[in-house]
Amino acid sequence: MLGLRDREGPMNQFTLLRTRRFAPFFATQALGAFNDNAFRYATLLLVAFQMGLSTQQVNLYSNLGLALFILPFFLFSASAGQLAEKFEKTRLIRYVKLFEIGAMALAAVGFYTHGVALLLAVLFLMGLHSTVFGPIKYAILPQALRQDELIGGNGMVEMGTSLAILTGQIAGGAAIMQHPRGELYASLLVLAVALGGWLASRAIPPAPATAPELRFDPNPWRQTVQALRFVRKRSTVFHAVLGISWFWFFGGIFTAQLPNYTKLHLGGDESVSILVLTLFSVGIGIGSLLCEKLSGRRVEIGLVPFGSIGLTAFGVDLFFARPDAPPASGLDWLAFLAAPGNPRVALDLALIGLFAGFYIVPLFALVQARTDKSELSRVIAGNNVLNALFIVVAALFGLGMLSLGVTIPRLFLIVALMNAAVAFYIYALTPEFLMRFLTWIIVNTLYRIRSDGLERIPEEGPALLVCNHVSYMDALIIMGSVRRPVRFVMYYKIFDVPLLRFIFRTARAIPIAGGKEDPQLLARAFAEVDAALAAGELVCVFPEGGLTRDGEIAPFRPGVEKMLARRPVPVVPLALRGLWGSIFSRRDSALRRMRLPRRFWSRIALAAGMPLPPTSSAAQMESSVRALRGAWA
Structure with a gap:
């Protein structure tokens, strides 16, 4: 059974990778995150550079693709939460991985035929894949891990996810740009990773249903409202979910602007864009891993204010590090790092990621620790609905501010200051966060x-x-x-x-x-x-x-x-x-x-x-x- 403890002594987050109750699940979720991003980035580059489309068509398909990927989170999150409570989770994971293999087979056809409609349909299917997997992903951890392993396990998952996103984008982009067989390489990549994820899922131990008596309600609207009620049931959990959703707003603003920020304000080429994304992702990974050490292996929500302080401080400093146009353009990553002032920019980006890890990992662990096991999947489903809403609002907010003539550095500054205001609001509603921070300090x-x-x-x-x-x-x-x-x-x-x-x-x-x-x-x-x-x-x-x-x-x-x-x-x-x-x-x-x-x-x-x-x-x-x-x- 998944809930049984291993017979070893005290464990840390790295030794969890030697246990069957964690390692296969960790590999499965990391490969899924890798494939999501490899496919999405390969599709983006195919549409943008290899199909002879106009700029207006590329912008249309890029934004439509994002909307189709997010749409299943609104439609099916509540139903996914019900499934994760009612049925044994490991079997559900294997079905989800088989679904991913089928979706990637369709993606291969889309790559080969340059079928934009089919590729957009697969983006919707991968959004559905992530929607169903999300409640299982975070609800299975409290069943697999002891309470003193929860913060370390979440740190490993967040680290694995951030690095999988980064490597997936790099690998997907590199595969599709290999002329003249890019479509073949991209197809083989996503199919192989999907198959690897299914094989890894075969080794996950059973995770019993936490509410087998639950009556499944197929009405998505009614169940979405019910999932949000579960989220609001405990004020501390609700405010933690709001904090998680704000993180997606904050991160969505930053990551969406990084390509243009690199080109227009850092004067870098594609290699600098990859470097910037790497600094951000590696920072999140390191911050996530450090949470276990800094928290003493407890669910220490005192780290959340610490993380929010860092997000604001280094977000503000990023603006002052490069508020205007760069002194040079077309720099590769080595030339960028050697240019005056740019190491400060690189450090700010890495530290924003680092403090993002301090911020997000304890929030997820808090939701898992303070929610009844029989309701956790539905709470995660409600969280996913709010996350999707905040991502959409972030996209609209970013587009609106840029259309008003706000520069990207000023947009970063505004969001960093908004982060401070949101933090004060959440901590005023739930003083426990600030109390634990002061105690921890x-x-x-x-x-x-x-x-x-x-x-x-x-x-x-x-x-x-x-x-x-x-x-x-x-x-x-x-x-x-x-x-x-x-x-x-x-x-x-x-x-x-x-x-x-x-x-x-x-x-x-x-x-x-x-x-x-x-x-x-x-x-x-x-x-x-x-x-x-x-x-x-x-x-x-x-x-x-x-x-x-x-x-x-x-x-x-x-x-x-x-x-x-x-x-x-x-x-x-x-x-x-x-x-x-x-x-x-x-x-x-x-x-x-x-x-x-x-x-x-x-x-x-x-x-x-x-x-x-x-x-x-x-x-x-x-x-x-x-x-x-x-x-x-």
């Missing part, structure tokens, strides 16, 4: 964290986390390390610390006070803890009741027993190691010496122990935390 700036045993924290359902309390940063460290959202019970004066107040409020921390200090707040805190556990959430408490003053663990107070008596749930002991002596512990205050620069960027660890029963006493919990922490205070 603060924690990773101050500490080097190693985690141990965090897989013992249940992926679903309620649990009470109990941890030693060493520094003012403890909650942020746990928040940034545990994959699931955590509700923290914390002293109300820490809850109200400036700057951190936003993070704690967004994370829905629960302020508490002593019984003598504020009995009403204490009672309200216990009620909120009970409600959170009843709702299946994780709650974390620091049972010592305050920060350690000497680095040792103080006795756990009995309040934690009262929480469990009211709502019996599993208890997971946590231990923070190495924080005593860091800049936000009380060690330096007690010794009356400066906190900085002592132990800046400290090496610390967070360890989780085996779950304890709800009947455990405070003393038993304390003993487990002491054993976990060991001698490393």
Whole structure:
């Protein structure tokens, strides 16, 4: 079964390529993306350069081809989502790959006969192929991968897709331009790749249906509305989908203008056009792969604001790097890179791609992690509908701005600034993105964290986390390390610390006070803890009741027993190691010496122990935390 874990130890995104549960699927989707672009680019060059058509005819067929490729996403995405939920996914993938072989056979006839109508029909069929494959592609990953592999797996898929798009365009263009047998070479290429994709799909393990009882509704309009309702069901998922769709708008504007941008503003020939596309695609690939490292193998949505900042910053810098006409024209890629100012342009393009990877991978992983498995394919289908809409709007927006006399560099500048506005809007609607970004920045700036045993924290359902309390940063460290959202019970004066107040409020921390200090707040805190556990959430408490003053663990107070008596749930002991002596512990205050620069960027660890029963006493919990922490205070 696809959902079973391999028996190896902890894995990273590259070792996934050695597993049957990921490698055949990765090859299948990459070959599909390659073939889509090889065929489309070969068709574009055939129509543009080898059929003797007028400029008006070429423009008509080019735009009509794009419309026909996008049209199936509007018509059939919802139906594709239903199929992916109702039936076993691997069998569907194999049928889709057989369909691709048939479409490429028609493409070969179209290449040979120069049949524009047939080639346009195949573009529609390949759009249908991508429409059906899309919901399966992203819904199968949570079945194939563990939660801690989800960000790395998505990174690999995005990297593979971006490089497949690039190499597909290069290979398709090179094949069709080989006179006098270009049509033959292009036909053999797309047929061979389609056959390779089908053979790779034969090795994908079974992926059971997630909603086999689903009644298929053939009405595309009704199902499209239903898919969009699934998207809107959870606000965080909905705003993540909006972020993904905005990415397609942003990327669509940039990639559509790159050929003319290369010619008119960079002074480059065809080789520079390929270089520019390569820089953009490789940047996305590297950014996608780095997500696993930067996120600590968690679904870290704090990377999304980081990515959007980079997209705006380097999009703006691209305008200032070359706002006007180039000093020379007809440059090949070597001459382009050697010309003054052009390395800055090349770096901007690569960094736009890099930060695009930081932006898009966590969003896809978030959608997969926060959506019920029985609804995920339909959510992806709704996402695809919105993506297609944003792509069409991007094309119309680009054409409209250029028709008004806006230059391509100024168009890039406008879209980069629009990206900042859209980011602020989404993060205002869902503050969790900004909260996770601030947490990620603060924690990773101050500490080097190693985690141990965090897989013992249940992926679903309620649990009470109990941890030693060493520094003012403890909650942020746990928040940034545990994959699931955590509700923290914390002293109300820490809850109200400036700057951190936003993070704690967004994370829905629960302020508490002593019984003598504020009995009403204490009672309200216990009620909120009970409600959170009843709702299946994780709650974390620091049972010592305050920060350690000497680095040792103080006795756990009995309040934690009262929480469990009211709502019996599993208890997971946590231990923070190495924080005593860091800049936000009380060690330096007690010794009356400066906190900085002592132990800046400290090496610390967070360890989780085996779950304890709800009947455990405070003393038993304390003993487990002491054993976990060991001698490393």
